[in-house]
Amino acid sequence: MEPLVVRLRNRGWRLTAQRRVIVETMTGDHVHLAADEVFERARAVLPEVSLATVYNTLNELVDMGELLEITHVDGRRRFDPNTAHRHQHLVCVDCGRMLDVVGDEPGLPDEQRHGFELLDVEVTFRARCPDCIGAVRA
Amino acid sequence: MEPLVVRLRNRGWRLTAQRRVIVETMTGDHVHLAADEVFERARAVLPEVSLATVYNTLNELVDMGELLEITHVDGRRRFDPNTAHRHQHLVCVDCGRMLDVVGDEPGLPDEQRHGFELLDVEVTFRARCPDCIGAVRA
DNA sequence: GTCCCTGCAAACGTTTTGCACACAG
DNA sequence: CTGTGTGCAAAACGTTTGCAGGGAC
Numbered sequence: 001m002e003p004l005v006v007r008l009r010n011r012g013w014r015l016t017a018q019r020r021v022i023v024e025t026m027t028g029d030h031v032h033l034a035a036d037e038v039f040e041r042a043r044a045v046l047p048e049v050s051l052a053t054v055y056n057t058l059n060e061l062v063d064m065g066e067l068l069e070i071t072h073v074d075g076r077r078r079f080d081p082n083t084a085h086r087h088q089h090l091v092c093v094d095c096g097r098m099l100d101v102v103g104d105e106p107g108l109p110d111e112q113r114h115g116f117e118l119l120d121v122e123v124t125f126r127a128r129c130p131d132c133i134g135a136v137r138a
Numbered sequence: 139m140e141p142l143v144v145r146l147r148n149r150g151w152r153l154t155a156q157r158r159v160i161v162e163t164m165t166g167d168h169v170h171l172a173a174d175e176v177f178e179r180a181r182a183v184l185p186e187v188s189l190a191t192v193y194n195t196l197n198e199l200v201d202m203g204e205l206l207e208i209t210h211v212d213g214r215r216r217f218d219p220n221t222a223h224r225h226q227h228l229v230c231v232d233c234g235r236m237l238d239v240v241g242d243e244p245g246l247p248d249e250q251r252h253g254f255e256l257l258d259v260e261v262t263f264r265a266r267c268p269d270c271i272g273a274v275r276a
Numbered sequence: 277g278t279c280c281c282t283g284c285a286a287a288c289g290t291t292t293t294g295c296a297c298a299c300a301g
Numbered sequence: 302c303t304g305t306g307t308g309c310a311a312a313a314c315g316t317t318t319g320c321a322g323g324g325a326c
Contacts, residue, residue: 014325016281050283055316071260072210076315090246090254101250108228108263112239116228116265123261125246127254152300154306173291188308193291214290
């Protein structure tokens with residue numbers, strides 16, 4: 001698939017310096033940032049970027065289907081740019097580190113569907129990461 | 139299993155009128171309320187209950203493991219009293235209605251675990267409920 | 277040049293907290 | 302009686318919005 005920035009330009013999306021930096025921040029594998037983290041990283045590259053613009057941009061990308069809204073961790077929404085491949089999440093309950101994983105998706109038997117029209121399944125494996133297993137307990 | 143209120147008393151949990159009403163609100167099947175909904179329902183039974191107490195109590199119950207914190211819907215945390223049976227959730231993306239369902243849980247192959255110690259799996263089926271399928275589209 | 281995007285600051289909705297009083301044990 | 306739970310109001314979050322100025326196209 002074409003890179004995200006290209007796809008966006010083709011849609012007639014106005015490409016500003018701020019948006020470019022935000023999109024670049026949301027590029028790569030195992031990226032699962034919250035808005036304030038995106039803001040922090042974007043600002044490190046381009047100081048003249050505001051939190052409002054980060055939120056506006058992230059929401060637009062979600063509306064366009066170019067970004068996935070995923071599990072809240074620590075009260076904050078997280079965003080995931082991996083829309084290309086179906087995947088699930090493995091999240092450390094201690095430090096919040098999150099990885100994309102691929103297992104098989106659970107189905108839902110007809111008699112459990114209660115007449116609902118199934119759209120999607122979201123799977124999150126809650127776990128403890130190697131670093132946090134080693135760390136001292138409180 | 140013994141009823142929740144009994145279990146709580148046995149733990150030496152101080153049982154006040156407010157707490158009892160909140161716990162009663164969080165009793166039953168397919169209960170997936172947000173804090174403000176718990177507050178509303180509790181207040182209908184016992185007007186002298188405050189939102190702060192609702193939050194305090196819900197958080198305590200979660201800490202005790204007597205309540206599950208589940209998916210955010212519409213920006214609000216939801217709580218689930220069904221700790222007795224492993225289950226998953228079927229949620230309507232339009233109206234937020236949520237049901238407990240039982241399908242089989244997805245496992246995670248060893249080579250996908252990245253050294254994490256697996257604790258739990260959270261599965262949410264996103265769907266459209268019968269009422270919302272019938273409803274007129276915007 | 278136009279229109280859309282931007283930063284700022286204020287507003288919003290949810291959740292938490294500090295404090296004096298009240299009541300379960 | 303004592304210690305913990307309570308209501309209230311204020312604060313602290315994450316997120317959204319209104320507005321005047323600026324920059325992409």
